Amino acid sequence: GAVVSQHPSRVICKSGTSVKIECRSLDFQATTMFWYRQFPKQSLMLMATSNEGSKATYEQGVEKDKFLINHASLTLSTLTVTSAHPEDSSFYICSAREFTEAFFGQGTRLTVV
Amino acid sequence: AQTVTQSQPEMSVQEAETVTLSCTYDTSESNYYLFWYKQPPSRQMILVIRQEAYKQQNATENRFSVNFQKAAKSFSLKISDSQLGDTAMYFCAFMLYSGGGADGLTFGKGTHLIIQP
Numbered sequence: 001g002a003v004v005s006q007h008p009s010r011v012i013c014k015s016g017t018s019v020k021i022e023c024r025s026l027d028f029q030a031t032t033m034f035w036y037r038q039f040p041k042q043s044l045m046l047m048a049t050s051n052e053g054s055k056a057t058y059e060q061g062v063e064k065d066k067f068l069i070n071h072a073s074l075t076l077s078t079l080t081v082t083s084a085h086p087e088d089s090s091f092y093i094c095s096a097r098e099f100t101e102a103f104f105g106q107g108t109r110l111t112v113v
Numbered sequence: 114a115q116t117v118t119q120s121q122p123e124m125s126v127q128e129a130e131t132v133t134l135s136c137t138y139d140t141s142e143s144n145y146y147l148f149w150y151k152q153p154p155s156r157q158m159i160l161v162i163r164q165e166a167y168k169q170q171n172a173t174e175n176r177f178s179v180n181f182q183k184a185a186k187s188f189s190l191k192i193s194d195s196q197l198g199d200t201a202m203y204f205c206a207f208m209l210y211s212g213g214g215a216d217g218l219t220f221g222k223g224t225h226l227i228i229q230p
Binding site for chain 2: 001034036038042043044045046049091093095100101102104106107
């Protein structure tokens with residue numbers, strides 16, 4: 001199957017700083033990518049849909065000014081957590097669709113101290 | 114909006130036994146896909162099996178099979194001859210098929226499956 005690579009896999013940052021997470025589709029072009037958030041022992045919640053060359057679509061309750069998404073090319077989407085706070089600590093997973101199948105990155109564990 | 118419900122937070126069976134994980138969903142749409150994903154401790158999401166809603170035949174992948182009841186909006190996963198490596202979180206997921214590929218997945222809360230030696 002197709003491969004989605006997410007980087008970094010783990011990041012620790014200080015409160016108030018920004019963190020960028022990259023998601024790449026390695027062997028296919030993805031006009032749409034998705035960002036999910038997963039709290040410990042919970043399910044994945046869709047945060048936003050990233051569209052190549054246009055603005056992202058955010059799910060209700062997700063602060064678009066805090067979670068900046070850029071999808072500058074057909075193989076790269078980035079999620080920037082701005083002015084991070086401890087409550088932003090979580091596991092973030094990206095996904096890209098190829099036709100009717102979704103492929104997931106390895107996830108990024110963000111810890112804000 | 115779509116919803117996915119998994120009513121079994123945790124299940125435990127002996128190795129080699131058969132186990133069935135339940136999933137129900139709610140939607141007013143007719144074109145959609147259903148999936149079961151496995152998430153081991155590494156947290157990498159692994160596709161176990163998928164079902165197209167327009168297909169009446171239940172999907173099968175080796176030891177994994179589904180019982181898809183469209184009218185009842187039920188989508189259970191059966192794991193035969195369970196193995197220790199099957200221990201993981203299992204998520205049922207719904208994806209609307211709109212043709213444009215712009216729809217994300219809606220996940221259930223998950224079932225933690227434990228295979229005992």
